Amino acid sequence: MNEGNGDKMLVSEIKSGNPIAFETMVIKYQPKLLSSLIAYTKSRDQAEELCQKTFIRVWEKIDSFRGDSALFTWIYRIGINLAKNDFASSYSKSAKKTDSLDQTEHDVAQFISPEIELIASESSDQIFRYIETLEVDLRTAFTLREIDGRSYEDIAIIMTCPVGTVRSRIFRARQLIIEFMNQENILNG
Amino acid sequence: MDKKLEQISALFDGELDQHELEKSLANLHTDPLLKDTMHKYALISELMQRKTQQPSKVTQLFSYLPKLNPILLNSLTAAATVLVTLMAIYQFDAGRFNADPQSTMQLSSAISSDEAKGLLLNADQNIMDHMLHIMQSNQPHDSQAVSRDWVPVGFTPSPANPNQFTNGSNNLYFHIENQQLGIKKVKYYKANKNWIYLIPLRDGRLLTVYGDVPPGIANKMIQSINNRK
Numbered sequence: 001m002n003e004g005n006g007d008k009m010l011v012s013e014i015k016s017g018n019p020i021a022f023e024t025m026v027i028k029y030q031p032k033l034l035s036s037l038i039a040y041t042k043s044r045d046q047a048e049e050l051c052q053k054t055f056i057r058v059w060e061k062i063d064s065f066r067g068d069s070a071l072f073t074w075i076y077r078i079g080i081n082l083a084k085n086d087f088a089s090s091y092s093k094s095a096k097k098t099d100s101l102d103q104t105e106h107d108v109a110q111f112i113s114p115e116i117e118l119i120a121s122e123s124s125d126q127i128f129r130y131i132e133t134l135e136v137d138l139r140t141a142f143t144l145r146e147i148d149g150r151s152y153e154d155i156a157i158i159m160t161c162p163v164g165t166v167r168s169r170i171f172r173a174r175q176l177i178i179e180f181m182n183q184e185n186i187l188n189g
Numbered sequence: 190m191d192k193k194l195e196q197i198s199a200l201f202d203g204e205l206d207q208h209e210l211e212k213s214l215a216n217l218h219t220d221p222l223l224k225d226t227m228h229k230y231a232l233i234s235e236l237m238q239r240k241t242q243q244p245s246k247v248t249q250l251f252s253y254l255p256k257l258n259p260i261l262l263n264s265l266t267a268a269a270t271v272l273v274t275l276m277a278i279y280q281f282d283a284g285r286f287n288a289d290p291q292s293t294m295q296l297s298s299a300i301s302s303d304e305a306k307g308l309l310l311n312a313d314q315n316i317m318d319h320m321l322h323i324m325q326s327n328q329p330h331d332s333q334a335v336s337r338d339w340v341p342v343g344f345t346p347s348p349a350n351p352n353q354f355t356n357g358s359n360n361l362y363f364h365i366e367n368q369q370l371g372i373k374k375v376k377y378y379k380a381n382k383n384w385i386y387l388i389p390l391r392d393g394r395l396l397t398v399y400g401d402v403p404p405g406i407a408n409k410m411i412q413s414i415n416n417r418k
Contacts, residue, residue, distance in 0.1 A: 018214065
C-alpha cells in the first residue's frame with residue numbers, strides 16, 4: 001500500500017484548506033477506491049457516483065480524521081458506509097444531482113476515467129511481463145515499494161544504497177513503465 | 190522536468206519533507222502533465238496490488254483455515270462470509286488463491302451471492318474489523334482460554350484440534366478475543382449451513398464461535414454463557 005508517513009503532511013495540508021493537496025489525495029487514492037467500490041456494488045456507474053460522494057465527504061470530514069488508521073482505510077470506510085446507505089435506501093443512480101456542482105465535486109469527477117478498466121484487462125499481463133525485464137535494481141526498488149509497501153528508508157537498508165538512490169530508482173521504474181504503456185497504447189499515450 | 194516528476198513520484202509514496210511537499214503541490218497546481226503522471230502512478234500501483242502473487246491477507250486466510258477450521262475450508266461458504274469483508278479491500282482475484290478451480294468457483298459464487306452481499310451490508314464496522322483481525326492472524330488461537338463451560342452439552346473436544354468441539358455430526362470452533370470491539374449484543378451470521386456467533390462476555394472479552402451449529406443448538410449455549418457470572 002502506498003500509505004507512508006507522508007500522508008500525515010498531506011492530510012495536514014488538506015486540513016489547512018489546501019485544495020491542491022486534496023486533489024492530490026484524490027488522484028492518489030481514486031483508482032484504489034473505485035476498484036473497491038466496483039467490486040462492492042458490481043456497478044461501475046454506481047461505484048463512480050459513490051466515489052465522488054466519498055471524496056466530497058472526505059473533504060467535509062477531514063478535520064475528524066485523527067490518523068488512528070491509514071488514510072485510505074478511513075476513506076474506504078466512508079465509501080463502504082455510503083454504499084451501504086445506498087443499498088439500504090434503494091438508491092437509484094438516476095437520483096437527482098445538485099444543480100450546480102461545487103468545485104470539490106468537479107475536481108473529483110475529472111479523475112474518474114475509463115482508464116481504471118485497464119487494470120482488469122489483458123494489458124496488465126503485458127505490463128507485468130515488461131516489469132520483469134526492468135534492470136534488477138529498478139525492479140527491486142519498485143516492487144519493494146509497490147508490493148511490500150516498504151518505506152524508502154527500509155528499501156535503502158535492504159539494497160544498501162542511499163535513500164536518494166531508492167527514490168530515483170523507483171521514479172525511473174515508474175517512468176519506464178509509463179513509457180512502455182504509451183508505446184503500447186495502453187493508456188492512449 | 191525529471192526532477193519535478195521525481196518529486197511527484199516521492200509525493201505519491203508519501204516520502205517528501207514539508208518543504209518539498211509544498212513545492213511539489215505548487216508544481217501540480219500549474220502543470221497538468223504532473224497530474225496526469227501521478228494519476229498513472231496510481232493506476233500502476235493499483236495494478237500491482239491486484240495482480241501481485243505476493244501472499245496477501247486473503248491467502249493467509251487459506252493457510253490459516255486448514256489448521257484450525259477444516260470444516261470451513263471444505264465447505265468454503267463460511268470462509269466466503271468472512272471474505273466478503275476482505276474482498277472490498279483486497280480485490281478478489283481468483284489467481285491469488287492457488288485454490289483448485291472447483292473450489293475457486295465455489296468461493297467466487299459464494300462471495301458474489303446475494304446472501305453474501307446481504308451479510309456484508311448487515312455487518313457493522315466493528316464486526317468487519319474483528320473478522321479481518323481473525324483472518325489476519327497467523328497464530329493459532331489459545332485453546333486454554335476457552336472455558337469448557339461454554340461448550341454445549343454433548344460436544345467434546347476433537348483429538349485432532351483442541352479448538353474444535355464435536356457432537357459427532359456438528360462441529361464448533363472457538364476464538365477468544367480480549368476486547369469486545371464495541372459489540373454489546375450477541376450477533377450471528379449464516380452462510381449456507383455454517384454459522385458465526387459473536388458473543389460478548391461479561392468480563393470484557395469477545396467469544397467467536399463458528400461451525401455448522403444452528404441457532405437452535407447454539408442458543409442454549411449462548412443463554413448459558415450469558416447467565417454465568
